[in-house]
Structure formats: structure tokens, C-alpha cells
Amino acid sequence: MRNAKVLRISVTDRCDLRCIYCMPETGVKLVRPADLLTYEEIETVARAAMEAGVRRFRITGGEPLVRRGLEALVQKLARLRPDDLALTTNGLHLAEAAEGLKAAGLRRVTVSLDTLRRERFETITRRTGFERIFAGLNAARRAGLGPIKVNTVVIRGVNDDEVEDFVRFAARERFEVRFIELMPTTGLGPECKELGSWRPALFIKGEEVRARIAAAFGPLELVAETEGVARVYQLADGARVGFITPISDPFCCGCERLRLGPDGRLKLCLFDRGGLDLKKVLRERRDGSGNLAALLRRALVEKERWERGSLAALSSDMFKTGG
Ligand code: SAM
Numbered sequence: 001m002r003n004a005k006v007l008r009i010s011v012t013d014r015c016d017l018r019c020i021y022c023m024p025e026t027g028v029k030l031v032r033p034a035d036l037l038t039y040e041e042i043e044t045v046a047r048a049a050m051e052a053g054v055r056r057f058r059i060t061g062g063e064p065l066v067r068r069g070l071e072a073l074v075q076k077l078a079r080l081r082p083d084d085l086a087l088t089t090n091g092l093h094l095a096e097a098a099e100g101l102k103a104a105g106l107r108r109v110t111v112s113l114d115t116l117r118r119e120r121f122e123t124i125t126r127r128t129g130f131e132r133i134f135a136g137l138n139a140a141r142r143a144g145l146g147p148i149k150v151n152t153v154v155i156r157g158v159n160d161d162e163v164e165d166f167v168r169f170a171a172r173e174r175f176e177v178r179f180i181e182l183m184p185t186t187g188l189g190p191e192c193k194e195l196g197s198w199r200p201a202l203f204i205k206g207e208e209v210r211a212r213i214a215a216a217f218g219p220l221e222l223v224a225e226t227e228g229v230a231r232v233y234q235l236a237d238g239a240r241v242g243f244i245t246p247i248s249d250p251f252c253c254g255c256e257r258l259r260l261g262p263d264g265r266l267k268l269c270l271f272d273r274g275g276l277d278l279k280k281v282l283r284e285r286r287d288g289s290g291n292l293a294a295l296l297r298r299a300l301v302e303k304e305r306w307e308r309g310s311l312a313a314l315s316s317d318m319f320k321t322g323g
Contacts, residue, residue, distance in 0.1 A: 005256040007054045009042055011073065012062040013262050017090050018126040019114070020194040021153060022187040025126060031263045039069075041282050043076040045260055048292035052300060054258065056084035062262065065093035071104040078105025086110060088151070092129050094136025098143040109140045110149040110178075115159050116169055123194070124158065137173070148173075149242070153180045155195070156204050163209055164216050171239035178230055178242035179209045206231075206245035213241060229255060258299065266296070268303040 018025050037045070046057060057077050064070060064087060077085055084107055091111040098109075113133055115121050121130040140148055150170060154160050163179070170177035182188075184198035195202060210233070214220055220233035220241070230242040259267040264279025276299055281292060 005054060006056045006058060006258070007046065007049045008058045008060055008257055008259045009046070009077075010060050010062060010260065010262050011042070011064050011070065012036070012067040014066050015061060015063040015090070016066055016092055016127065017063065017129075019187065020124055020126065020158075020192060021155065021182060022185060024187055024189075024191055025193070026191075031261075035263045035279065037260075037262065037264045037279060037282075039073040039076060041264065041279070042073060042260070043080075044282060045264075045266075045278055045292060046077055046082075047080055049258070049296055050080055050082065051293035052296035054296075055082060056086075057082050058084075058086045058088060060088040063090050063092070065089050065097050070097070071100045074101055074104035074106045084108075088112065089136075090125075091133040091136035093132075095132060095139040098136065098139035098145055102143040102145055106145060108147060108149075109145045110151055111137055111140070112151045112153075114152050114155075115162060116165050117162070120159065137175070141173075148175045150175045150177045151180055151244075152177055153182055154204050154209055155182050155202050157202070158195075160204055160209075163212055167213055167217060167235070167239060167241055170241065171235070171237060176232065176240040176242060178232075178244055179206060180244040181206055181247045183246055203247065205248040206243035207248060210243060229257075255303075258296075258303070266299060268299060 013028065013031050015023055017023075018027070046054075059070070059073070059077075061067070074085065074087075085105060086108045087101065087106055088110045089112070091113065094109065094111065101109075111133065114124050118130040122128055137148065137150075140146070150166070152159075152166055154163065166177045166179075169175070182198065182203050188195055188198040190197060210220060213235075217239075218236045220235060222231060223234045223240070224232040226232060226242070229246075230244050232240055232242040234240050255269070259269075260278070261267065261275065264277060264282065265275035266278050267275040276295065278292065278295075281295065
């Protein structure tokens, strides 16, 4: 099944940053602890997902490293022997966690970082901790959690003057930086005093970023399309840069992702408002993973029907489903 490859598992909707484009400053109504899937329940869903054709897992959040004992989940998922097992994190707790995660079976990390300047970091995230991200990246490298990717959301007038710096940083450190177009998520709106609502003036096309990089560093050669969403290019010096362009070039048709929310809702798309309540299936019907697998298979067929769905008119709770 073409679209059956990645299950993104959001283990919590909590986050210790409040990025101005992502989570409202006052936080969000959180899932009740009793409604969070346990690690055992996540493992059951993951096993069923593999039976239904999923081959890769990515752990995300909220901020996944704020959920206690994450290594235990990593270990359970690693035992299922997926083709890939990755983690997306803001990096704040990575310095302490990297070795344990590696030992538990994690393969690699992606770290979200929108600026290389401390003051700006504090403006964008509304929190401190800038240096800890770099300590986290170094610890991840030492632990062997590579290739390491850095995700950077580019916002006009906020951090777009750092595109070239990010390319140099990625080349020097041998990270792959991936520039992401700003999406109209729920963090953006009248209550967001820094940015307000999503509007074209804040938005920069991936193509414009790519042209700027080509002007500064020379031609880019397309080398890969990953998870059906990122286009990755190589520069003459070997540095790799990726572009994720959900607005200017929606990737619905190539999307290979299913998303499991912290409350057990399975979403076929980041912008899927409802989702399939797997917690109910797990807790009320007490179905074994066989029935879950059948349900997931049906969900994947449904996803194929959605392929031409439009993102533009919708908004998403990115802080919950993990991007
Ligand atoms: N806390 C983890 C992290 O920082 O990577 C995982 C969750 S975070 C919501 C996942 C990714 O979504 C981050 O790279 C973040 O920058 C991105 N994201 C959140 N809101 C976004 C938006 N409005 N447009 C584009 N990307 C966004």
C-alpha cells in the first residue's frame, strides 16, 4: 500500500516551549492524563500498524521528551523491528536523554530550531534554553543518533535573514537543515500578539528560499524525496538542505503519514479534525491487534481517497499532532 509507510506517534500535547506560530502563549487545554494512551497501548497500535503496512515510526509531541520514561516506549517500538525509528524534538532535554534513547533503540533525531541567535530564540519560543539545544545536538551526535536533521520554519520578517547562516551551520556541523513553509496553525490568530493571524506577508515560499540559497552557494542538485514531504538537495560542497512546502506545493498526493494523537485519535492527515478513536477500540471493545490492523487497513484505503484534499482552507492543532 503506497501510503502506508510512516506512523507519527504523538506521545503528549504538553510542550515546554511556546513558539509564537505554534502554541498560544497561555497554553492549550490538555488531554487528561487518564485519556493519554499508555506506552503499552501505543505499542499495540504500532504492532497493528505494522501488520497494516506501516514500516517506520516517528515519535513526536507536543514535546516528546517531557513525557516521563520515553526510553521504555522506544524500546517497545524498537522490538517491533521497524525500518526506521526517529524522534522529533525541540532539543531542550536531548543532552540528558540522547544516550539512553540510543541504547533503547532510537535510530535518529530531528531537532526543531528556528534561529541561531539567543535573543531571537527567546522571542520565537517565549522561553529560555538556547544553549541547551546545541548541547542536545552535540549529545545526539556523540550518541550516534544520526543523520541529524534540523527543522526550521521560515517566517518573513522574523528569521528569514538567517537562511544563509543555517546553510553554513548545517554544512559545518553536517546536519541536514530543512526549511518549512509557515502553515496556518491554531497558534496563529488574533490572540498571537507577536504575529497575529497567518497571512501572505509572513509567508515565504520554499522556492524563494531555494533561490536565495542557490544565489549564495551555487546550484542545488535534487537528491531525495523523503517521507513524501521533503525535497532534499545537495550543494556543491556536499551540504544537504531540504524543503517542506505544504502551502506552495502541497504534498497530499505523496504523503505517507498516519498520525496517532496522544489521546489515541488516528488522523489520516495533519488537517483531519476528527480522527478515528483508537483508544475507544483499545479500552472498550478490548479488540486484539488483529482487529486494530483491519481498522488501520481501512483507514489507509480512506487516506488514498483523500489524496487530493486541500490544506489551504483548514487549520491544524500542530502542537498536539506534532507536525
Ligand atoms: N516539540 C517537537 C519539536 O519541536 O519538534 C515536536 C512537535 S512540533 C509541533 C513539530 C514541528 O512542527 C516543529 O518543527 C515546528 O516548528 C512545526 N510547526 C509548528 N507549527 C507550525 C506552523 N504553523 N508552520 C510550520 N511548521 C510548524
